[in-house]
Amino acid sequence: MAHADHGPKYLAHHFDTPKQQFESAKLGMWLFLAQEILFFSGLFVAYGVFRTWYPESFSVGSHLLDWKMGALNTVVLLFSSFTAAMAVRAAQIGEQTGVPEKDQHKLGGRKWTSIFLIITFFCAAGFMVVKYLEYSHKIHVGTLPGQFFGHPGFDMASVAGAEFYEEMEKAGALAYESGGHATVPFHLRTFFGIYFVMTGLHGIHVLIGMGLLLWILKRNASGEFSAEYNTPVDIFALYWHLVDLIWIFLFPLLYLID
Amino acid sequence: MTAEVAPQPHAHAPTGEGYLTHERGLKSWLFTLDHKRIGLMYLGSVLLAFLLGGIMALLVRAELLFPGETLMEADTYNQVFTLHGAIMVFLFIIPSIPAALGNFFLPIMLGTKDVAFPRLNLGSFYIYCLGAIVAIVAIVIGHVDTGWTFYTPYSARADSSVIWMTSGAFILGFSSILTGVNFIATVHKMRAPGLHWKRLPLFIWGMYATSVIQVLATPVLAITLFLLMMEKTLTVGIFDPALGGDPVLFQHFFWFYSHPAVYIMILPGMAIVNEVIATFSHRKIFGYMFVAMSSISLALVGFLVWGHHMFTAGMSEYATMVFSALTFLVAIPSGVKVFNWVATLYQGSISFKSPMLYSLGFIALFTIGGLTGLFLGILSVDIHLHDTYFVVAHFHYVMVGGTVFGFVSGLHYWWPKMTGKMYSEKLARVAFVFVFVGFNVTFFSQFVLGSQGMPRRYYDYLDQFQPLHMTSSGGAFILGFGFLIMLFMFVKSLVSGEKAPPNPWSSAGYEWMTTTPIHPHNFAEPPVMTRGPYDYHLCTEEELFPGFPEDFKPSEKAAKA
Numbered sequence: 001m002a003h004a005d006h007g008p009k010y011l012a013h014h015f016d017t018p019k020q021q022f023e024s025a026k027l028g029m030w031l032f033l034a035q036e037i038l039f040f041s042g043l044f045v046a047y048g049v050f051r052t053w054y055p056e057s058f059s060v061g062s063h064l065l066d067w068k069m070g071a072l073n074t075v076v077l078l079f080s081s082f083t084a085a086m087a088v089r090a091a092q093i094g095e096q097t098g099v100p101e102k103d104q105h106k107l108g109g110r111k112w113t114s115i116f117l118i119i120t121f122f123c124a125a126g127f128m129v130v131k132y133l134e135y136s137h138k139i140h141v142g143t144l145p146g147q148f149f150g151h152p153g154f155d156m157a158s159v160a161g162a163e164f165y166e167e168m169e170k171a172g173a174l175a176y177e178s179g180g181h182a183t184v185p186f187h188l189r190t191f192f193g194i195y196f197v198m199t200g201l202h203g204i205h206v207l208i209g210m211g212l213l214l215w216i217l218k219r220n221a222s223g224e225f226s227a228e229y230n231t232p233v234d235i236f237a238l239y240w241h242l243v244d245l246i247w248i249f250l251f252p253l254l255y256l257i258d
Numbered sequence: 259m260t261a262e263v264a265p266q267p268h269a270h271a272p273t274g275e276g277y278l279t280h281e282r283g284l285k286s287w288l289f290t291l292d293h294k295r296i297g298l299m300y301l302g303s304v305l306l307a308f309l310l311g312g313i314m315a316l317l318v319r320a321e322l323l324f325p326g327e328t329l330m331e332a333d334t335y336n337q338v339f340t341l342h343g344a345i346m347v348f349l350f351i352i353p354s355i356p357a358a359l360g361n362f363f364l365p366i367m368l369g370t371k372d373v374a375f376p377r378l379n380l381g382s383f384y385i386y387c388l389g390a391i392v393a394i395v396a397i398v399i400g401h402v403d404t405g406w407t408f409y410t411p412y413s414a415r416a417d418s419s420v421i422w423m424t425s426g427a428f429i430l431g432f433s434s435i436l437t438g439v440n441f442i443a444t445v446h447k448m449r450a451p452g453l454h455w456k457r458l459p460l461f462i463w464g465m466y467a468t469s470v471i472q473v474l475a476t477p478v479l480a481i482t483l484f485l486l487m488m489e490k491t492l493t494v495g496i497f498d499p500a501l502g503g504d505p506v507l508f509q510h511f512f513w514f515y516s517h518p519a520v521y522i523m524i525l526p527g528m529a530i531v532n533e534v535i536a537t538f539s540h541r542k543i544f545g546y547m548f549v550a551m552s553s554i555s556l557a558l559v560g561f562l563v564w565g566h567h568m569f570t571a572g573m574s575e576y577a578t579m580v581f582s583a584l585t586f587l588v589a590i591p592s593g594v595k596v597f598n599w600v601a602t603l604y605q606g607s608i609s610f611k612s613p614m615l616y617s618l619g620f621i622a623l624f625t626i627g628g629l630t631g632l633f634l635g636i637l638s639v640d641i642h643l644h645d646t647y648f649v650v651a652h653f654h655y656v657m658v659g660g661t662v663f664g665f666v667s668g669l670h671y672w673w674p675k676m677t678g679k680m681y682s683e684k685l686a687r688v689a690f691v692f693v694f695v696g697f698n699v700t701f702f703s704q705f706v707l708g709s710q711g712m713p714r715r716y717y718d719y720l721d722q723f724q725p726l727h728m729t730s731s732g733g734a735f736i737l738g739f740g741f742l743i744m745l746f747m748f749v750k751s752l753v754s755g756e757k758a759p760p761n762p763w764s765s766a767g768y769e770w771m772t773t774t775p776i777h778p779h780n781f782a783e784p785p786v787m788t789r790g791p792y793d794y795h796l797c798t799e800e801e802l803f804p805g806f807p808e809d810f811k812p813s814e815k816a817a818k819a
Contacts (some may be wrong), residue, residue: 012376013371013373014370014371014373014376014448020447020448023447024374024375024443024444024446024447024448025375027442027443027446027447028375028378028439028440028443031438031439031442031443031473032439032475033433034473035439035473035474035476035477036477038474038475038477038478039478039480039481040478040480040481041481042477042479042481042482042485042511043481045511046485046496046507049504049507050496050502053502054502075432082466093604120506125798145492145493145494145495146492146493146494146495146501147501148492148493149492155366187495187502189495189501189502190494190495190496190501190502192504193488193492193493193494193495193501194494194496196492196494197484197485197488197492197494197496197554201484
């Protein structure tokens, strides 16, 4: 087809100008993010409803979460958002050919794009490791959703083992009745249902982000991006900031109730 | 901009191959990024879904011919009406106009080569296929009898194949979201020079409003179905009352999507009617900006009325009053549309070609469907009519009398442009008569049934309802027969139809400015729009010439000018 004079290589055939292509991609990503917010909104509404109905369970539930782990993850994700933004800046500056070493923009160009993307990737991985530690602890002691609540180590035969009680004791969740029976708020299981669904879905978004990061790194390494064309880095960073933003809401709502 | 350049006239005698033949072979279809081919693949898929859903509908109606067991057991019946609803809603109506006809015509009417994200477009088609396969597997091997609404707590306890069915709907939702994202970006960023917002064809306005709903409402359904799946696997206790959950919360979530989804279904139908009414009245659309804005306001108001599905579900009475009042608001933009269509007809030079027949049918049936919706929005009346056949008749008047008539109207209208073939107008009219009569016989009797108290979804009924049930079933078979004639008519057109000229209806619409068969890039030269799509008074004789360009002879008047 007669497209020899169509423009630079990165310009898709159905766009007239690189600007049009960039603006379309950016608008598309913003629309997708709007969709993401509504996707999570259902969970936030459910959170609001059940926290209003069962405030005691939610308050006790938050004590059963390790706020230090949550805080660490918040710092890690915030930092990764910063490095993602730096990667965008580095890509936008691009390679400056013919400019002597000392006059080059600091932290710009392909090499720095890669470095910042790699740091972002390791932050995301670190986040998932912390999440893994938190999850495995909960599965071990039995702070789990619904009918799995109180089954330590996922062993369906042993109901409410010693470690589970220890955990409840620590969080001040146990109420002793006159007969010496200890009970925990019934709706703790709802709190953990919501905890696992919200953080799990967020975790899936982090994993998807890690996949996208690898893909963008590969494209950056092959020299696809320049000061003129860096759209994928830019719109990836938009996505990453949203994943970060959702966590910023999840952390206080789940870990810091009182 | 060179505003003086006239719209591109039809390139004389097709210079190159059309989009259907310029590349050949299965691969050139499966991996195509051309929105027209993707639109056709969608069209094939949704028609297949329509056939399946239609067969289910006929099975339901056949079972209801007589009280007691007629054809199948009660359990099978529950599955069959679930499949009818789920297939028709998720696999047919929602993608029907936007994904098939919209995909095909949106870029052409914008005068651009493709949608903004062609690869995403193909991706969303395959996501649709994946969702359809998952849903159909659930149907075939499982036991889904929840109705298409999947209400908890029953769905949370029912057969595990519900998980598969809801995963299918979840996946289909993402296909719909991505189509919406694509269309909005395309409308904002890809319009041809001269095509400012006040010249945008009303079909595009309708698609745009639809896309806004697709992007903002569908994710809420996705999270709802996801939570239902989590309820069934992890027992998270959000919807299950035994674990402290709230089944009414499921209904709120479900209808927060599914009410706006009603506008995903009806807005595209209205969008097509705009185009068809203008073309076959040969007249500028009356109150253009009002019609355009009524689409947008329907999309927005549609988000605020979901509670009217739940008047009897146990909401606070203040909430029901607010939802009832908001529901009446919907009538305003709908009324604006109907009055403007009728005003467009006034003093137009109307020709009753088959697309026009379906669009006029749309206006009549949609008006009935819309007004009976107001009955249901009245709190006291709804207590009587809730969950009866009156509701079934109401939404079929809107979904079938509205959306399906609009879809079929568009299919007839654009068929010559899409396929390059004409169809038999006579057969098309015969089919219309069967469809129109069959439809009204089927569903008008259901209004009567419902107001007499026949509950929906029931397998068995009192003897007194038998005559009306039989009338309704008879109508359904007339309707089915009408669609068979239509199918025959379209197949015949593909096999032996006459070659279609570029603008057989002599329309001023932008999509008729290009050649038939359509150039792979839609227009041989990128067009510049110098007039609106309904400006018949600004069109040249050549632009409106309904025959082949080589036969065109300017009249003396035009020659003098």
